[in-house]
Amino acid sequence: MASCGFVEYDDAGPEVRAVYDDIMATRKTDWINNFWKALAHDPATLRRTWESVKQIMAPGALDPLTKEMIYVAVSATNQCGYCIASHTASARKAGMTDAMLSELLAVVGMANETNRLASGYQVEIDERFKPRASSAR
Amino acid sequence: MASCGFVEYDDAGPEVRAVYDDIMATRKTDWINNFWKALAHDPATLRRTWESVKQIMAPGALDPLTKEMIYVAVSATNQCGYCIASHTASARKAGMTDAMLSELLAVVGMANETNRLASGYQVEIDERFKPRASSAR
Amino acid sequence: MASCGFVEYDDAGPEVRAVYDDIMATRKTDWINNFWKALAHDPATLRRTWESVKQIMAPGALDPLTKEMIYVAVSATNQCGYCIASHTASARKAGMTDAMLSELLAVVGMANETNRLASGYQVEIDERFKPRASSAR
Amino acid sequence: MASCGFVEYDDAGPEVRAVYDDIMATRKTDWINNFWKALAHDPATLRRTWESVKQIMAPGALDPLTKEMIYVAVSATNQCGYCIASHTASARKAGMTDAMLSELLAVVGMANETNRLASGYQVEIDERFKPRASSAR
């Protein structure tokens, strides 16, 4: 289920189908997961979200596996059940092993712990860690 | 400042100094940042936290740079100013370029966005994404 | 289910019934949803929470539909499944269309994204955005 | 600073002064902290919030020190700088020692860590932990 229902491929108009086709081609799969079918009731949001995801998750300075693992790290921190499940699956497809998942979640857990120790103890930022005032380039 | 003050090396007892020495040796630095100096008023917490961080952040199935970037991803999601600053510095020291930071934060931003779209639209998890019932090994 | 069970109308004492009656009269419904039945094992919390909700959600400088949409925005950000479901229903009852829900969630998603870009990049607040030092009135 | 400025006692109308007087009498202090002065531009919110805080933080099944420490735990988890500072001060006034603060924050850190391990590993809830279906009393 989803708040506005799912748009299946066969029921979709041409704008939605074009996005669905691009998702399947880009990801080399033959199905569309529920997230996109829930967004598709609003074709503009579907397109904008997909175009952003496609651009951001493409190989660049970071490889796709690293990006998928960062996605899992954020989703676990936010405790988003859907995104943990879907991006764990994506990360495995991109090459994440059980051992890598285990180390990933250990870092996520530790970071969540020390984030609260730092704020709970009201630790002020060391001067050396502050961004420099110099311009960007 | 910090809730219980900072313990400087010169004022520290042998148990705290031993941890400080190990931090500096492990990280190849000659100073201790405020986080550890705030924990040090309680030597047991200082030791336990450092031992966990040291074990978790060591090279393994994931390399140290990837682990530092995951730390930044979690800290940015939680908006912990101290940890964003300190782990951005650590990640840079481990080799993160401006281009890598930029892609890292783009993924963090997008994951935070789609986490809320998934939960806001009440999207149910696809059967294919659910962990299998089979045992671990 | 709920941690302390549900208190049904027929099993409730007069203090709880009085709140239930006021909820149904104020909301023009003939049933009580699980949230209130879970709080009702502690009549003081039930009454205090309902009185606050009733006062806060009443028409004022903002209309009830806007208030319900803000409730959905917070609940989606916190990923509270119960409150997303219940306040999406309330907002629809107050007039929210699918198109409005879609724009609402698009803003929620974008705000969650840019919140992390702002904190992740350690952006300092522009002088012009800071509250003025002047007194309240 | 605060978004709508601060209302000082000398500038306040009788409704705000009555709340300020009750805060100082209840807390046995002779000053009002910034939080209340920021709310006071809206006397109805000031009164409602204070009445709720006063009722909730009063001794009951839990003692005031325990309640103040829970307040710190939540505020550290949410990384709210203002509330960490103000409720750490309140908890100290209620008897919290450095050793108690240290154990409190250790639990907060560990809970934040295991929360993410539980969600990150997609651990399903044990049957024995689920609330029973039985009614409230």
Place this chain on the structure above:
Amino acid sequence: MASCGFVEYDDAGPEVRAVYDDIMATRKTDWINNFWKALAHDPATLRRTWESVKQIMAPGALDPLTKEMIYVAVSATNQCGYCIASHTASARKAGMTDAMLSELLAVVGMANETNRLASGYQVEIDERFKPRASSAR
């Protein structure tokens, strides 16, 4: 300051200047706030983020003031200091009064409270609140 510094208009290349010009034209202002200057070290992220914000915040099924208030609600929930400051300023510019801000924050506070009561009491979702199984259109 910001992690990668700020890109000022005079130092910017044509791609960044084009975005800056569009921001100022769309918002009818003559300056660029720090958020965009921090993103601008990565022109692709700057453009994508601005295009998304521009599309999402434009008048549609919801008016711009409502959208700005939703932005404030999310930012206050996430406790993002930068975005609270910048979007409170934007919302005021779009017509938000002190009375509206006060009611907005009262709803934000109450939603954050009841989100935790609902999850803390482990309240299951009422059948009537669940999205229907029917398709989107």
Place this chain on the structure above:
Amino acid sequence: MASCGFVEYDDAGPEVRAVYDDIMATRKTDWINNFWKALAHDPATLRRTWESVKQIMAPGALDPLTKEMIYVAVSATNQCGYCIASHTASARKAGMTDAMLSELLAVVGMANETNRLASGYQVEIDERFKPRASSAR
């Protein structure tokens, strides 16, 4: 289910069994809950996490019941379903009554509310609440 499956006692190697035995002995129970069975696919994480939990939750400056209630407070704030269920059960076993749970959650709700009022109104920290500059001891 869990991302990497569960390790049952009968299928576990000696390192995992040693931790399971210690968990059961420490907690005076004869079963292992899903959280530990999900971690056990990675024996090093299982051991480190258990040793930390055991050390942190032991009686000290705070009693075990207070620590379990703080665990519930954090888990409810993070809306972690698994940890709310498991630590509510643990707290009850340690002596938490319905009345104590009710007051605990009332404080959690109120703290989540005032955290957002403080940040939403951009309230600056009172000088008196800031940690003193003096050293730790």
